[in-house]
Amino acid sequence: MSEDQFIVFTYPSLVNDLKLFMENYQYSLPIIPPDEPRRKFTPINKRLCRFCGKDSSATTFRTDAHIIPQLLGNKYLVSDYECDKCNSLFSAYESNLTESLGAYRTVFNIPGRKNKVPKYTSPGDGLVASPNSDLNIPHAITIEDNTGTSFEIDDKTGNTVISYTKNGFVPLLAYKALLKIALTLIDEKDVSSYSEAFKFLMSDVYDEKCAEVAHVHQFFGSYRSRSHCYLFKMINPAARLPTHIFQLYFENIVFQSFYSI
Ligand SMILES: [Zn+2]
Numbered sequence: 555m556s557e558d559q560f561i562v563f564t565y566p567s568l569v570n571d572l573k574l575f576m577e578n579y580q581y582s583l584p585i586i587p588p589d590e591p592r593r594k595f596t597p598i599n600k601r602l603c604r605f606c607g608k609d610s611s612a613t614t615f616r617t618d619a620h621i622i623p624q625l626l627g628n629k630y631l632v633s634d635y636e637c638d639k640c641n642s643l644f645s646a647y648e649s650n651l652t653e654s655l656g657a658y659r660t661v662f663n664i665p666g667r668k669n670k671v672p673k674y675t676s677p678g679d680g681l682v683a684s685p686n687s688d689l690n691i692p693h694a695i696t697i698e699d700n701t702g703t704s705f706e707i708d709d710k711t712g713n714t715v716i717s718y719t720k721n722g723f724v725p726l727l728a729y730k731a732l733l734k735i736a737l738t739l740i741d742e743k744d745v746s747s748y749s750e751a752f753k754f755l756m757s758d759v760y761d762e763k764c765a766e767v768a769h770v771h772q773f774f775g776s777y778r779s780r781s782h783c784y785l786f787k788m789i790n791p792a793a794r795l796p797t798h799i800f801q802l803y804f805e806n807i808v809f810q811s812f813y814s815i
Pocket residue numbers: 603604605606607608613636637638639640641
């Protein structure tokens with residue numbers, strides 16, 4: 555029998571917070587999209603959608619259901635318990651999450667669907683960022699400033715600040731995009747405990763109530779990594795803490811949110 559060991563480092567000022575976390579949450583291995591397509595799936599006639607509860611006699615399972623959005627660089631991490639109808643509802647949530655990133659995916663050359671880096675256009679064509687293959691420079695992009703005010707270049711330091719207005723998005727729907735990933739990853743045996751969270755995800759019945767507590771914390775790291783996520787489960791039933799903590803790493807951004815039964 556072998557035991558996994560890991561060493562965790564933190565800043566001195568955060569030692570107590572880390573202890574609190576380690577005492578109350580089970581360590582989660584990172585969930586990383588595989589490099590190759592998955593081969594084994596539940597046969598379609600035996601599938602059941604975790605989100606709407608319908609089986610293949612009442613819904614369809616034709617589309618690959620990406621657990622982490624494809625628009626965030628995930629190609630092959632897919633589930634076989636999300637039907638097409640739910641998948642298209644979640645795509646709308648994912649669009650809000652990706653709009654919250656503005657021109658980021660273009661500037662950092664993140665291929666989305668069809669392996670293409672997307673072009674980004676801000677409202678009224680104020681800023682247009684697009685991949686430029688004519689320059690013969692790997693990962694070159696062109697950024698057009700049609701307002702004349704987007705670029706602030708500091709001649710002394712060489713730093714350039716680019717300001718622009720992002721396209722509109724609904725933060726609550728971006729939150730739901732992350733909640734969907736977490737609810738896809740929870741253990742099958744925890745699904746019934748989260749029935750209210752599923753209801754919140756699938757309808758607008760709790761939108762008004764939950765809007766105040768549905769926060770996404772966003773951090774920026776100093777290095778880029780491929781998309782992956784963590785789902786930490788609370789193990790101390792007496793603690794008054796969120797039952798799951800979810801983190802999604804995308805390039806140098808970390809999205810974190812908390813969920814409770
Ligand atoms: Zn469904």
